[in-house]
Amino acid sequence: MIISNKWFILLIGLTLLLSACGTKEDVIIDQSVGGEDGGHQLEEELINELKNELKEELREELKEEIEEELREQLAAVHQETEENTGNELEQDKGELGWEGQWELNDHPDLNGYLHIYQETNEGFYFDIHVAYTHVGEIEGAYAIKNGNIAKSIEDEYGCVMTLRRTGNFITSEEGSECYVWSGMAIDLNREFTR
Template sequence: MENEEEVVEDAPPVEEEEPDEEVQEEVEEETEEAEEEAPAEEPVAELVDWQGKWIISAEPFNFGNLSIYDETDEGFYFDIRVNKADKKELKNIYAKKDGSVATSEATETGCVLTLTQENERIQVKESNECADNTLSVDFNNAFILPDTYVFEENFVASIKEGKLSTDGYALGDDIDVIEQELGEPEAYVSPSGALFRIYSDIGYGTDAVGSNGKVGSLIVLRPEEHTPDYMKELLGEPEGEGISELDGFYYLYYTIGDKYKLYIDFLPEEKTMYRLTLGIL
């Protein structure tokens, strides 16, 4: 018996339906409306670091410090001091951040400071309530952050030569020569009556404010944040150690040979390095 072949007829091709023009227009309109209704993205505020020990930029015999600490995403605390013929200062003031601008809370007298950070400096502007006609100074100044001093491998050899870097100037060098070769200082500071001319990470000091002559001391205002134990490993046991009765810093004191002396100051609670000074015995 012969098998009958089963014949399967090909199904007719399915015609693709053209999209309804009215429906397509409605979808396009809804998409456009959704795009229009989508909220615009808010600009992200620029992240600016404020914390540090800022000093008034180059202006002879106009000294000042701006110390910013306890910084958060919202704000920070600061101390500010300016000193010319008179002294003016505020301490433990809170400022709220808004990008590169920070505004302080008003003091009891209504004094408000606006701090604007731009081009690696902070410009401080005081409100009218801060003015004091009996003083010759105000808070309207520009502050800079000194470069960080990095300890070189040959730090010990350098201080034995009266220097803080192998290619830097030494104690006893002529301050006029330094100014001629390096140009105008970036800033001036005057701790303990000496005048220091700040270049990058090192300050070169003369004995008296306004005097020229030989360099009598070297200062670092922004050292790497090493601990007393680190410095003891580097330099050995100090000849003096403890809390300074003068300024409250924790200090280490070393004599370097029979020529030089080295003071290293640390924040008393954190025990991180605050500054160091190399001088002549």
């Protein structure tokens, strides 16, 4: 804290001035304010007035410093909140980036899609369809997300599908019991893109 020395110096100067050797003028001042004690009384009043002015100035300086410190802290908290909100929004974009129509692209002779819908932060529903001369498909399955991997809830046959998302690609991987959903010579182990 920076304290203005002007009041302190002024107080010392006045104290030294008033305590200096008495002169004829001091006696006149003393007599005009009530005798010799009147000079001391005037000196005390001046000192008290200077003290009060100094206290007021110090209060104002302290108040300004506290307000400035609070503004800086508030600005830091605001900036941190904005950064965290920005990170959360980026994270949400990543977590909620599954939903949509994904097209099969890993084999030129196959047709198919992966449709993801009703996505939440926890998971989503999906339909997967792959066709050539045979068809493999699962409809209305629910998958629970964990980062860039989502696993379907085990169905009545024990089938669990794993979906891995990397950028604009999703790779599907069927569990060992998922063969009941695909025909002969076709499987659901595929790559989809938007």
